[in-house]
Amino acid sequence: MTQSRRMLVLRAVVEDYIRSQEPIGSSALTKTHDLGVSSATVRNDMAALEDEGYLIQPHTSAGRIPTEKGYRYFVDRLATVMPLSTAQRNGIATFLSGSVSLQDTLQRAARLLAQITGQIAVVASPALSKATLRHVEIVPVGMTMLLAVVITDTGRVAQHTLAVRTMPATDDLSRFCDAVNRECSAQSFTTAAERVRALADIPQWRETAAVAEALAGAFEGMADDDRASELYMAGASKLAHQRTAADLAPLFDALEEQVVLMRLMSNLSEEADHDGVGVAIGSETHTPGLLHASVVTSGYGQSPQRTDGGDPTADRADHADSDGESDIVTTRGGGTPVAFVGSIGPTHMDYAATIAAVRAVARYLTVSLAQGGDPDDG
Structure with missing residues (x-):
């Protein structure tokens, strides 16, 4: 029971730190969350979480902030990711439906994802292979x-x-x-x-x-051509307003290494587990410039390794869920994604919102490709 409550405390610390970006103290935690125990008990739980490597105390007598291990625990236990609002979904559909070509669609998708998340958006065009x-x-x-x-x-x-x-x-x-x-x-x-x-x-x-x-x-x-012809990026200027120059230099260096970035995001999208979305936090990216960043990515479209006679829509099912959202369900059995869409931001990013946005944009791109690559074809 103590361990279960301790993890509730961890979740509360992560949620509050994502929201405030200020170290979280036990008193503030008991005021904002109904944890059912005293501030002293929460303080003991936070000390135990620090000993276990989930939290760290950046300054003496200050509150605590999540570690990479703490974020990983939080992300792995995101039971549900709230879908985007109706207005956001309609905005995506309207914005992307005005595209005149695949390249235009992907560039628009990058700009839109950056706008929704306030982070760097990366969209790869499909490889010929x-x-x-x-x-x-x-x-x-x-x-x-x-x-x-x-x-x-x-x-x-x-x-x-x-x-x-x-x-x-x-x-x-x-x-x-x-x-x-x-x-x-x-x-x-x-x-x-x-x-x-x-x-x-x-x-x-x-x-x-x-x-x-x-x-x-x-x-x-x-x-044999495994290269994505182009990598579309947007949102770097927005992130620059949130980070210091010292933080940004290695991040921008990492963004310049497009081959490394594409390999990371492509592998992550193919190993995705959050309803088709993969998350790498800090050192999990195995990229020095991303040690203080997180990457959220999802594959879109589907490769041609099919057993359905070649129908590009055979592995795709459209249905409206209870809130009216049209879900594009891409089954794993038909092959790997043709390319990826992703978001790069600080480790204290709003993971639930970013996962929802990446997933939604990936699904709209899947629809676009199923209609022949040109949104106006369908």
């Missing part, structure tokens, strides 16, 4: 050169030049392109490469065999 083929057009651009314009299910557009010794007839090229789109639409690029090579073996497509080989090679290159 996790996308599926939506459509391809092949057009001659020279005597022996073709341009393949590839559109993915996530809305990305990639261009590849295809060199051939002799240019096929226009009609043959057009029919071949139609066949590729019929055979390969909604397939991963690995599968698309295999199917294009299989087409080249059919006598009907003998005249376009060289084009097929070049296109298959381009698809294989896309299948």
Whole structure:
């Protein structure tokens, strides 16, 4: 019973410190929380929590503040994360629905998340290796050169030049392109490469065999491309008003190391447990510049490792919960997320609010991709 009450005291300290950012004393705690015991008992509990590494006393005779271990205990036991208000959800939908492209959607999502949380927002665009083929057009651009314009299910557009010794007839090229789109639409690029090579073996497509080989090679290159094309960030200026220059220098250095940041947030989103949201606190980030920061991230969309015949919406279910919120439920069975959205802030961030905001923005991005990468398509 004492241990149970002690952890209630810890939760109360974390909640009050997040709100005030001032060391919390036992007297103040008993006034703001109904803990059912005296101030002296709470003081003893706080001393025990300090001995156990959950709290620290920054100054003699001052109150206590949570340690990284204290925040971790608090985050792990967030039983429920309150959904965003109706106004906030409508604001997200309205703001993102005005997007004109995938890039615009992701940039808007970063700005919006930074605005909601008051922290740094990071949104990665999907890697080609996790996308599926939506459509391809092949057009001659020279005597022996073709341009393949590839559109993915996530809305990305990639261009590849295809060199051939002799240019096929226009009609043959057009029919071949139609066949590729019929055979390969909604397939991963690995599968698309295999199917294009299989087409080249059919006598009907003998005249376009060289084009097929070049296109298959381009698809294989896309299948191996694990890089996110861009990382969208927003909110650094807001955080600058809350932190000292000494605190910000290592943080901004960490933000410059985009490869490290992307690996951290991508791994965290794939290991998420808070209803699809992952949290790393301080040293858990394994990034020196983030030792005094926390990272909250969630994956969005879904990779093409499916067993459903290639339907990009088969693993997604929409339903309205009791408060009318449309939840986008992405099942784990269909594969890993195609990219991530996250928030970086101080260890004393409002974890419940940040988790709710990251989760909501990730879900709206998932909807956007399910509609073909362009919000206006749906």
